[in-house]
Structure formats: C-alpha cells, structure tokens
Amino acid sequence: MIKEISIIGAGLSGSEAALQLAEKGWKVKLYEMRPGKMTPAHQTDKCAELVCSNSLKSLRTDTAAGLLKEELKLLGCKLLDIAMEYAVPAGHALAVDREAFAEKVTSIIENNPGIELIRKEVTAIPEGIVILAGGPLTSDALMQDLINKLGEQHLYFFDAIAPIVSADSLDRSVIFDKSRYDKGDADYLNCPFNKEEYYEFVEALQQGEKHTAHEFENEFFHDLSFRFYENCMPIEELARRGVDTLRFGVLRPVGLEDPRTDRRAFAVMQLRAENVDRTAFNLVGCQTMLKYGVQKEIFRKIPGMQNAEFLRYGSIHRNSYLNSPYVLNENLSLKAMPNVWLAGQFSGVEGYTESIAMGLLVAMIIDSSVSLLPETTILGQFWRRLITPSEQRFQPVNANFGLMPELIGIDKNKKKTEYANRALEDLHNWKK
Ligand SMILES: Cc1cc2nc3c(=O)[nH]c(=O)nc-3n(C[C@H](O)[C@H](O)[C@H](O)COP(=O)(O)OP(=O)(O)OC[C@H]3O[C@@H](n4cnc5c(N)ncnc54)[C@H](O)[C@@H]3O)c2cc1C
Numbered sequence: 001m002i003k004e005i006s007i008i009g010a011g012l013s014g015s016e017a018a019l020q021l022a023e024k025g026w027k028v029k030l031y032e033m034r035p036g037k038m039t040p041a042h043q044t045d046k047c048a049e050l051v052c053s054n055s056l057k058s059l060r061t062d063t064a065a066g067l068l069k070e071e072l073k074l075l076g077c078k079l080l081d082i083a084m085e086y087a088v089p090a091g092h093a094l095a096v097d098r099e100a101f102a103e104k105v106t107s108i109i110e111n112n113p114g115i116e117l118i119r120k121e122v123t124a125i126p127e128g129i130v131i132l133a134g135g136p137l138t139s140d141a142l143m144q145d146l147i148n149k150l151g152e153q154h155l156y157f158f159d160a161i162a163p164i165v166s167a168d169s170l171d172r173s174v175i176f177d178k179s180r181y182d183k184g185d186a187d188y189l190n191c192p193f194n195k196e197e198y199y200e201f202v203e204a205l206q207q208g209e210k211h212t213a214h215e216f217e218n219e220f221f222h223d224l225s226f227r228f229y230e231n232c233m234p235i236e237e238l239a240r241r242g243v244d245t246l247r248f249g250v251l252r253p254v255g256l257e258d259p260r261t262d263r264r265a266f267a268v269m270q271l272r273a274e275n276v277d278r279t280a281f282n283l284v285g286c287q288t289m290l291k292y293g294v295q296k297e298i299f300r301k302i303p304g305m306q307n308a309e310f311l312r313y314g315s316i317h318r319n320s321y322l323n324s325p326y327v328l329n330e331n332l333s334l335k336a337m338p339n340v341w342l343a344g345q346f347s348g349v350e351g352y353t354e355s356i357a358m359g360l361l362v363a364m365i366i367d368s369s370v371s372l373l374p375e376t377t378i379l380g381q382f383w384r385r386l387i388t389p390s391e392q393r394f395q396p397v398n399a400n401f402g403l404m405p406e407l408i409g410i411d412k413n414k415k416k417t418e419y420a421n422r423a424l425e426d427l428h429n430w431k432k
Pocket of ligand 1: 136
C-alpha cells in the first residue's frame with residue numbers, strides 16, 4: 001500500500017520531514033505558500049530559508065547546541081548534512097551561506113521523485129496523514145482553521161531580528177578581525193568602543209523610537225503584550241535595563257583585545273559574516289524593534305560603522321506555536337486529530353536546529369512509531385517537554401543542558417562533556 005502524507009510548509013522542519021519520509025517510500029505532498037503568499041520574514045521562494053541569523057549555533061559537543069547536532073547526525077539528519085556542506089567560517093559555530101543552503105535544499109526536494117512540491121497556501125487542514133510545519137509565521141487562514149478545530153489553546157509572542165550591513169561600507173581602519181579568545185579563525189569583525197562612545201550609544205538606544213504594538217497586530221490576537229525570550233531581547237530593551245547591561249552582555253570586550261595594540265576596549269560590537277564571500281555582516285545581538293530611520297542613525301554611532309550601508313534592517317515578527325502539552329498525544333500527534341502531527345517551531349521548540357530536529361523526529365515517529373527517545377538526550381527532552389503539562393505557561397524549548405537529568409558526583413568542569421557522552425551512548429543503544 002502506498003503511504004501518503006501532506007506536509008504544510010517547506011521551511012526547515014517541513015523540508016527535513018519530507019526528505020526523511022520520501023526516503024522511506026512515502027509519497028509526500030509538500031505545500032509551500034511562497035512566493036504566492038510571503039511571510040513577513042521570508043524573502044525568497046526557496047525551501048528551508050533561514051530568515052534571520054545564518055548561524056545554527058555551536059558545533060562543540062560540550063555545548064547543548066553541539067550535542068543536538070551530534071544526535072541529529074546519528075539519526076541521519078538531511079538538512080544538517082547540507083548545512084555542513086555550505087558552512088562559512090564562524091569559529092566553533094556552524095554558520096552557513098544562506099542562499100546556497102536554501103538553493104541546495106530546494107533543488108534536492110524538486111528533484112526527489114517521492115516529493116511533490118505544491119506552491120499553494122493551505123487554508124484548512126487536509127484529510128489524511130498531515131504534518132503541520134507552517135512555522136512561527138503560519139498563515140492567518142490556517143491559524144483560524146486551527147482555532148476553530150482546537151479552541152483557543154494557542155500562545156504567541158513576537159521576535160526581533162538583527163540588521164545586516166555591507167562589508168565594503170565598514171571602516172576597517174577602526175574595526176579589527178578576531179574571534180573571542182582567538183578560538184577559531186578570525187571570523188568576526190569587531191568594533192571597539194571607548195567609554196564616551198559606549199555611553200552615547202546606550203543613551204541613543206534608550207531613547208530611540210520603536211515600532212508600536214498595534215503596527216504588528218494580528219487580527220486574530222488581541223493580547224498585545226510583548227513576550228520576548230531572554231536571548232531574543234531587543235538591544236534597546238537591554239539598554240533600558242541599565243547603562244552597563246550591554247557591556248557586560250552582548251558587547252562584552254573580554255577575549256577581544258585589539259591585536260594591533262593588545263589593548264581591551266571599553267566595549268566591543270561583534271559583526272558576523274553572512275556569506276562565504278564575507279560581503280555582508282550581521283550585528284551580533286542587535287535584534288531590534290527600532291524604526292528603520294532610527295536604526296540607521298543609532299547603529300552608525302558604532303565605531304567603524306559611521307558610513308554603514310544597511311542591507312536589511314532589524315524588525316519584529318509574530319511567532320505562533322501551540323500549547324503542545326495540552327493538545328498533543330504522546331506520539332506528538334494532535335489529540336483532536338490523531339492523523340495530524342506538528343513539527344518545527346509551531347510545535348513548541350525554538351531555533352533553526354531545533355526546528356530541523358522536530359522535522360526529523362516527527363518523520364521517524366510517523367514512519368516507524370519509534371519509542372520515546374532516551375531522557376538523557378536533547379531530542380528525548382524536547383519530546384518530553386512537548387507532551388508534559390506543567391503548572392507554568394508553556395514556552396518553547398531550545399537546546400540547553402538545563403533540560404538534562406542531573407549527573408551526580410561528576411566534577412563541575414567535566415559535566416558538559418559527560419552529559420554529551422552519556423547522551424550519545426544512550427542514543428546509540430536506543431538506535432540499535
Ligand atoms: C523573524 C524570525 C527570526 C528568527 N531568527 C532566528 C535565528 O536567528 N536563529 C534561530 O535559530 N531561529 C530563529 N527563528 C526561529 C526559528 O528557528 C525559525 O523561524 C525556523 O525557520 C523555524 O522553522 P520551521 O520549520 O518551524 O518554520 P519555517 O522555516 O518558517 O517554515 C515554515 C514554512 O511554512 C510556510 N507556510 C506557512 N503557512 C503556510 C500555509 N498555510 N500553507 C503553506 N505554507 C505555509 C512558510 O512560508 C514557511 O516556508 C526566527 C524566527 C522568526 C519569525
């Protein structure tokens with residue numbers, strides 16, 4: 001019997017799930033609404049477009065993001081392989097050439113005989129087996145259909161994204177190349193602030209005019225309180241917390257001594273390459289809600305960026321996801337519609353790699369009804385978080401060692417490595 005499935009959304013999770021299931025002999029209908037209908041963040045019609053940063057975070061196994069990648073490799077993740085193929089230098093992080101990456105994923109999907117890529121907005125959940133992978137910007141019509149079918153157990157919040165500037169508009173007599181503590185090649189550009197420049201910048205951020213909530217109001221949602229993650233906090237909000245917050249946070253200068261003078265600046269803004277050719281750089285940690293004109297004025301106060309050309313401004317976007325612990329079965333299908341699964345950010349994870357991971361996991365569950373993954377793994381913890389109700393309001397989960405069951409009697413300095421060793425060994429055994 002031919003196994004058929006509809007996947008809504010050819011983003012990171014939908015593309016991964018489609019490739020996995022096609023390989024297992026499924027006939028996949030992969031629906032993607034772009035370019036006919038764009039989201040507020042996507043800029044192309046490509047599958048698996050990275051909408052903001054080009055970084056999939058650390059590759060080091062003693063970090064949770066790195067461990068997640070090792071787990072994904074062990075389980076045969078497709079998109080991670082492609083990301084590795086299109087990696088650009090970024091120290092120990094996996095950053096990719098976003099255009100080349102998305103182009104490659106799209107061409108593999110288009111040429112896969114098991115996948116039919118249908119360029120169409122899905123406005124109601126189709127019959128049959130379905131994966132909803134519409135992401136944080138799932139279209140309003142589909143959200144409305146879900147509201148009708150599931151009730152109002154949805155949550156939402158807004159994300160902010162960082163600006164990108166062109167490399168040739170930067171003043172390289174001020175800016176220097178260096179990675180923090182010289183780990184990796186000198187992959188980052190660094191803009192050194194002296195004390196006066198730093199406080200002037202902070203004051204400008206504190207006073208900068210921002211977009212107001214109503215400009216982003218969604219007709220279906222009336223609670224306009226902004227709910228940010230700590231790691232997605234707009235830079236101007238951080239600046240408002242205190243004049244020194246930034247220099248002890250995203251602008252901390254430690255490990256970034258200027259190689260020309262060996263001196264440490266008062267604060268340092270890091271810029272990370274956007275592509276292999278290093279023609280464009282994003283402002284690390286500068287996700288923002290400031291108005292475009294204000295961004296230009298304020299970010300040009302950063303030393304070396306006085307003539308910066310902005311290729312993209314920061315902005316804010318809606319993030320939709322379901323209250324998974326209350327609406328999902330143990331196998332991650334919807335209680336109200338057991339033939340329908342969620343994947344990606346929409347299912348309640350947060351981040352590129354996490355979204356890819358959920359595409360892979362859900363595909364494995366649908367194809368092979370796999371048993372719950374070990375609780376010592378990041379993936380096993382994602383799965384548990386999505387099906388375990390708690391007293392607190394459900395918030396999306398990302399890879400972090402705080403999820404892990406404690407390791408008793410292990411030296412603090414070795415803990416992270418031991419978490420990783422234990423997870424990979426358990427996953428290995430589970431796979432067998
Ligand atoms: C503005 C923004 C910036 C982000 N920045 C980062 C970041 O820097 N780093 C990070 O790790 N994570 C970031 N995220 C979070 C998250 O990792 C990404 O959104 C990631 O792409 C989510 O993957 P996904 O597969 O869930 O959704 P997506 O990759 O967004 O894919 C969903 C796809 O579904 C399509 N679609 C939606 N509705 C329909 C419909 N009704 N019919 C057909 N197709 C539909 C969309 O067009 C899209 O292609 C960001 C999110 C947002 C919104």
